[in-house]
Amino acid sequence: PYRFNGPPPADPEHERGRKDEKAWARAEQDPIKAFEATYVAEKGVFTEDELKAARKEILGEVKEAVAFADKSPMPPVELAKELEYPDAASFDYNTRAGPAWANEVNDRILSPEQKSVIVDHMNALQEKAKAGEISIGDAINLAIHEEMMRDPTTTIHAEDLQAGSSYDIPKLTQQTYGQIRAADEIIDEGHFIGKALGEAMNGYRPVVELMNTNFGIYGMAELSSAGNTYATTGGQFDMPMTIIGAGGTAPNQALGAEHSQPFHAYVMGIPGLKICTAASPDAAYGITKSMIRDNGPCFLFAPVKMMKESKGPVDLGQCMPLNKAAFLNKASDDAVKAGKAVTVLTYLHGVKESIMALPEIQEEGFDVDLIELRSLKPLDMETIAESLSRTHKLCILDESTKSGGVGATISAQVSEELFDMLDSPVKRLCMDDAPVPYASSMEKAVVKRGSDLVEGVYELCTGKW
The missing domain is CATH 3.40.50.970 (Thiamin diphosphate (ThDP)-binding fold, Pyr/PP domains)
Structure with a gap:
C-alpha cells in the first residue's frame, strides 16, 4: 500500500523520499483507476460516459462539502466536552x-x-x-x-x-x-x-x-x-x-x-x-x-x-447508573468523632477482601466507610467527598499497578479537588509494578489483600503513615 500524503496539513509527507516510486504508484496502482479499467474496458459494466458523469457528480459533492466547511464558523470550545459521550453520565x-x-x-x-x-x-x-x-x-x-x-x-x-x-x-x-x-x-x-x-x-x-x-x-x-x-x-x-x-x-x-x-x-x-x-x-x-x-x-x-x-439478590428490571459508587459500610459516628474512621475505596476482588477484613478492623477499635467504585470512569467524586467530609482519611485498596494505576488517578484527583478534606496523605494499597507471579509465595509481594487493608487503616488512624 502507498500513502501519498498524511491527513494533517502540516504533515511533511511531500518532503519524504521515493518520489519516482510514488509517481509510478499513482499512474499504475491507483485502485480507482484499476476499478475503472476492470469494469469498463474488461467487463463492460459501465460505459465511459457513465463514468465521466459519476466523476463529475462526486467532484461536485466534494467541492460542495469543502465550500460548506470553509463558510462554517469554528465550533465552540464547549463542544469538545459535549462530544465525550452520546449519553450524559447521569442518564437514567x-x-x-x-x-x-x-x-x-x-x-x-x-x-x-x-x-x-x-x-x-x-x-x-x-x-x-x-x-x-x-x-x-x-x-x-x-x-x-x-x-x-x-x-x-x-x-x-x-x-x-x-x-x-x-x-x-x-x-x-x-x-x-x-x-x-x-x-x-x-x-x-x-x-x-x-x-x-x-x-x-x-x-x-x-x-x-x-x-x-x-x-x-x-x-x-x-x-x-x-x-x-x-x-x-x-x-x-x-x-x-x-x-x-x-x-x-x-x-x-x-x-x-x-x-x-x-x-x-x-x-x-x-x-x-x-x-x-x-x-x-x-x-x-x-x-x-x-x-x-x-x-x-x-x-x-x-x-x-x-x-x-x-x-x-438482584433488583429485577432495574438499570443502575453508570457514574455512581456505592456505600457498602458506613463508619460509626463514634469512630468518626474519635478520628478512628477511614474512607476505603475499592473494587472487584478488593470488595470481598475488604468485607472479610472489616470485623478485624472493628475489633481493633477502628471503622471504615467502605465504598465500591462501580464507576471508574467517570469517577464519582461526590460520593468520595461525602465520605471524606466525615473521615478525612483515605485508603485505596487498588487492583492495579503503582505506576499508571486506578489508585494513582484517584489520588491525584482527590489531591487536586479535595485536598482541604485530608488530614493525612492518601494511602495506596496497590499492585507492585512487577508481573504477577504464578506461585502464591511470590504473589504476596505483588498483590494486596485484606490483611494489608487492616494494616493500612491502623497506620492512618495512628499517624504512622
Whole structure:
C-alpha cells in the first residue's frame, strides 16, 4: 500500500523520499483507476460516459462539502466536552424505551420451541435472583437475554459462546437468536471487537464478552476507535457497544502474569469509554442493562475469581447508573468523632477482601466507610467527598499497578479537588509494578489483600503513615 500524503496539513509527507516510486504508484496502482479499467474496458459494466458523469457528480459533492466547511464558523470550545459521550453520565437508562416493534420481530424470528426454552431459562434465573442465589455470571446472562428480547438490534460476540463460555454469560444466546445475532467467535479478540465496532456504527447494539479481559489488549486499536468515533464524526455516529468480561487480580489467583494484568487501568486513558466494575450479582445485572441501552461504548469488568462463587439478590428490571459508587459500610459516628474512621475505596476482588477484613478492623477499635467504585470512569467524586467530609482519611485498596494505576488517578484527583478534606496523605494499597507471579509465595509481594487493608487503616488512624 502507498500513502501519498498524511491527513494533517502540516504533515511533511511531500518532503519524504521515493518520489519516482510514488509517481509510478499513482499512474499504475491507483485502485480507482484499476476499478475503472476492470469494469469498463474488461467487463463492460459501465460505459465511459457513465463514468465521466459519476466523476463529475462526486467532484461536485466534494467541492460542495469543502465550500460548506470553509463558510462554517469554528465550533465552540464547549463542544469538545459535549462530544465525550452520546449519553450524559447521569442518564437514567430506566427511561429509555425499547423499540415498539420488538415483540413483532421476536414472534417472527423465534420458534415456539425457542421461545419456550428461553422463557423457562429466564424464569429460572429470575427465581434464583429473588432467592438471593444467582451468581454474577448468571446475572449478566439474565440481563443480556432481557435486553436481546427487549431490542432485537442487540447482538452478542464471544468465544465458546454456544457452550456458554467460562462463566455462562452468553449461555443459550446462539440457540435462541441464531448464529448471526449470537456469533461464536475465533480466538482473536481484535477481530470480533472490530466486528462489533462495525455493527454499532450501523444501528445495532453489540455486546462483546471477553472470557478474560486481559486479552482485550489485542483489540486496543478497535477500543480506541470505539471511544473516539462519536467525537471524531461530530456526533453523527453513536457507538452503542458493550464489552463485558472477567478480570482483575485476586489473592491466590494462580493465573499467571498475562491473565492477571489490570486491563481496566490500561483502557482508562481511552477517551469516550465508560468503565464500570461489579462485585455483586445486583451490580452486574443493573450495570449490564444500562450499558446495553447506552448509546456510547461501555466496558464492564467483573472479578474473575468471584464469577460463580459470589451469589446474592438482584433488583429485577432495574438499570443502575453508570457514574455512581456505592456505600457498602458506613463508619460509626463514634469512630468518626474519635478520628478512628477511614474512607476505603475499592473494587472487584478488593470488595470481598475488604468485607472479610472489616470485623478485624472493628475489633481493633477502628471503622471504615467502605465504598465500591462501580464507576471508574467517570469517577464519582461526590460520593468520595461525602465520605471524606466525615473521615478525612483515605485508603485505596487498588487492583492495579503503582505506576499508571486506578489508585494513582484517584489520588491525584482527590489531591487536586479535595485536598482541604485530608488530614493525612492518601494511602495506596496497590499492585507492585512487577508481573504477577504464578506461585502464591511470590504473589504476596505483588498483590494486596485484606490483611494489608487492616494494616493500612491502623497506620492512618495512628499517624504512622
